Amino acid sequence: MIGTKVAGYQILEKLGEGGMGVVYKAVDLSLDRIVAIKALTAELARNPELEQRFRAEARAQASLNHVNLATLYAFLVEGGSAWMVMEFIEGETFASMIERRGPIPSHETIPMFRQALLGLGYAHRMGIIHRDIKPGNMMLNRHGIVKVMDFGIAKVLGNRSMTRTGTQMGTAWYMAPEQVTNRPVDIRSDIYALGITLYEMLSGHVPFESDSDYQVMTDQVNTPPPPPTQFYPYIPAGVVNVVLKALAKDPNARFQTTEEFGAALENPDAFAGTPAVVAVAGAPRAMTAPPVSGIIVPPASGMTASGMTRPLEAPAPPPGPKPPFTWTVPRLAAIGGAVVVLGVAGAYMKMHPPFHSNADQGTPLAAITSNSGSSNSGARPQVDIPPVQVAPATPPTDSSTSSGAGNGQPATQPPANPATQPPVSPPAVSPPAATQPPPTEVPPPQPEVVIPAGTLVAVRTIQPIDSSSSRRGQRFSASLDAPLVVGGSVVVPRGADAQLEVMDAEASGHFKGRAGLQLRLVGLAVRGRFRVIHSDSFFREGSLRAKTSAAVVGGAAAVGGAIGGMFHKKKGAVEGAASGAGAGAAADGSTRSGLIILPETRIEFHLSTPVPVS
Numbered sequence: 001m002i003g004t005k006v007a008g009y010q011i012l013e014k015l016g017e018g019g020m021g022v023v024y025k026a027v028d029l030s031l032d033r034i035v036a037i038k039a040l041t042a043e044l045a046r047n048p049e050l051e052q053r054f055r056a057e058a059r060a061q062a063s064l065n066h067v068n069l070a071t072l073y074a075f076l077v078e079g080g081s082a083w084m085v086m087e088f089i090e091g092e093t094f095a096s097m098i099e100r101r102g103p104i105p106s107h108e109t110i111p112m113f114r115q116a117l118l119g120l121g122y123a124h125r126m127g128i129i130h131r132d133i134k135p136g137n138m139m140l141n142r143h144g145i146v147k148v149m150d151f152g153i154a155k156v157l158g159n160r161s162m163t164r165t166g167t168q169m170g171t172a173w174y175m176a177p178e179q180v181t182n183r184p185v186d187i188r189s190d191i192y193a194l195g196i197t198l199y200e201m202l203s204g205h206v207p208f209e210s211d212s213d214y215q216v217m218t219d220q221v222n223t224p225p226p227p228p229t230q231f232y233p234y235i236p237a238g239v240v241n242v243v244l245k246a247l248a249k250d251p252n253a254r255f256q257t258t259e260e261f262g263a264a265l266e267n268p269d270a271f272a273g274t275p276a277v278v279a280v281a282g283a284p285r286a287m288t289a290p291p292v293s294g295i296i297v298p299p300a301s302g303m304t305a306s307g308m309t310r311p312l313e314a315p316a317p318p319p320g321p322k323p324p325f326t327w328t329v330p331r332l333a334a335i336g337g338a339v340v341v342l343g344v345a346g347a348y349m350k351m352h353p354p355f356h357s358n359a360d361q362g363t364p365l366a367a368i369t370s371n372s373g374s375s376n377s378g379a380r381p382q383v384d385i386p387p388v389q390v391a392p393a394t395p396p397t398d399s400s401t402s403s404g405a406g407n408g409q410p411a412t413q414p415p416a417n418p419a420t421q422p423p424v425s426p427p428a429v430s431p432p433a434a435t436q437p438p439p440t441e442v443p444p445p446q447p448e449v450v451i452p453a454g455t456l457v458a459v460r461t462i463q464p465i466d467s468s469s470s471r472r473g474q475r476f477s478a479s480l481d482a483p484l485v486v487g488g489s490v491v492v493p494r495g496a497d498a499q500l501e502v503m504d505a506e507a508s509g510h511f512k513g514r515a516g517l518q519l520r521l522v523g524l525a526v527r528g529r530f531r532v533i534h535s536d537s538f539f540r541e542g543s544l545r546a547k548t549s550a551a552v553v554g555g556a557a558a559v560g561g562a563i564g565g566m567f568h569k570k571k572g573a574v575e576g577a578a579s580g581a582g583a584g585a586a587a588d589g590s591t592r593s594g595l596i597i598l599p600e601t602r603i604e605f606h607l608s609t610p611v612p613v614s
Contacts, residue, residue, distance in 0.1 A: 471502065
């Protein structure tokens with residue numbers, strides 16, 4: 001296809017390929033402008049009904065004129081293929097940006113996203129619903145302007161787009177519940193897809209991910225989305241609640257317009273204490289039948305797979321009150337038997353007291369506490385007990401010795417030294433050491449997790465940094481370009497907020513010197529806390545101003561000499577050259593040259609000191 005002509009457009013190169021066809025860069029030969037031309041699938045060109053629907057949709061889209069919408073120039077059918085001619089946009093799609101960067105901080109995401117809301121709001125007011133919103137259909141051009149693309153394709157194709165290999169999952173991730181169940185679609189369906197797009201930009205994930213297309217669509221209808229902070233914990237609470245409100249299952253619980261959505265993002269703090277409702281009573285509970293012809297209808301929706309209505313199943317009646325308790329013969333017999341058993345057991349315990357009836361007198365415990373090294377400064381006298389009394393290997397038998405005597409005397413004899421031990425009744429013996437709880441072992445302290453000194457930390461700048469306007473101590477925001485891993489675990493994810501500080505900024509002189517900029521990393525968001533960072537410095541130096549000044553002065557002298565020579569011959573050329581050189585020197589001397597570090601510049605630092613993680 002490269003180099004061929006299609007109805008006045010010459011194809012230059014291939015830009016990409018998707019489920020709907022192939023996109024080429026082309027030139028409009030009649031207007032001499034660069035365009036993007038999409039070759040739609042052959043199925044569309046062979047279907048007269050789809051062709052007519054595409055033409056009607058193209059006419060409607062041609063009326064859209066907004067800075068945040070990609071312009072559709074023409075729709076044509078030639079050579080057995082359908083073609084869409086659109087505005088050519090140089091930039092990066094949101095999908096590519098998410099794949100490259102992962103989670104994008106909210107202070108970057110929201111301004112871009114609100115531009116998309118402005119464009120879609122204009123389309124909604126013109127009566128056009130997009131129906132296929134996703135990050136791949138939004139692009140940020142080189143001038144920082146967001147363009148929403150591919151209007152009307154989903155409307156024209158209906159459910160046919162869901163049957164092509166490789167396109168169902170990409171669409172199902174962003175489909176509203178009413179689209180899945182084939183219910184009426186309006187602008188609130190676009191708002192649901194916008195909510196999932198914002199969710200993915202902030203967290204790097206869509207809320208429902210599965211290898212099963214059917215499972216994804218089932219979750220869109222039945223499952224409340226997890227908060228995006230589950231994937232990226234640094235999203236402000238108000239922004240999280242705004243996203244979850246846009247993802248409500250009931251369209252009436254979402255934002256009703258893109259303007260309302262944008263106003264909430266402009267003031268997300270108003271939503272910080274108000275959790276959004278993502279599921280409502282009466283929503284379909286389960287999808288029990290596989291999709292038929294691309295349409296999935298849960299049993300509770302009252303629709304069959306063919307679209308015919310059927311009566312809803314009557315809900316189960318609520319359980320009645322429990323019957324009152326009544327005395328029956330079996331219950332009386334059971335209670336009487338229990339009383340008899342308890343009486344017999346009590347009489348037996350009275351006649352046969354427990355073997356260790358005096359174990360609670362406290363003497364053995366005091367001895368064990370003393371031998372274990374614990375301090376006990378109470379008034380109770382200390383008792384010296386040999387170590388063998390602490391933990392005998394087996395419980396004592398009738399012939400075992402008393403742990404209180406420690407000298408081989410029978411257990412029924414009194415202690416050998418009554419002056420140092422309180423008297424014990426003859427039947428009592430010391431409890432076997434095996435019944436004593438083992439001494440509590442204090443686990444060794446766990447080592448603190450730290451990011452070691454010398455770790456490479458790569459960040460990307462967010463706004464430009466100009467050495468001619470920056471001052472020492474000024475700080476700039478950045479984002480982590482690669483995750484930090486300690487012990488095989490990610491302790492700081494990619495995209496975490498970082499902060500740079502200007503150590504030195506110098507513009508070049510009027511006629512000499514170099515512009516220079518020295519930065520260091522001073523802050524990093526680690527597990528929700530902003531840590532102070534100490535790192536080595538980054539230094540970049542510009543070109544020598546003397547060369548630039550010489551070029552300016554020399555160029556001005558040449559121009560002045562040429563002009564003077566034209567009017568005053570040789571003498572005039574000399575005077576003109578001198579005047580031109582002076583003018584060039586004056587112009588160059590009135591300026592100072594600076595060094596600019598552009599946004600998205602990757603800068604690497606090394607930590608000078610370790611950074612605690614927990």
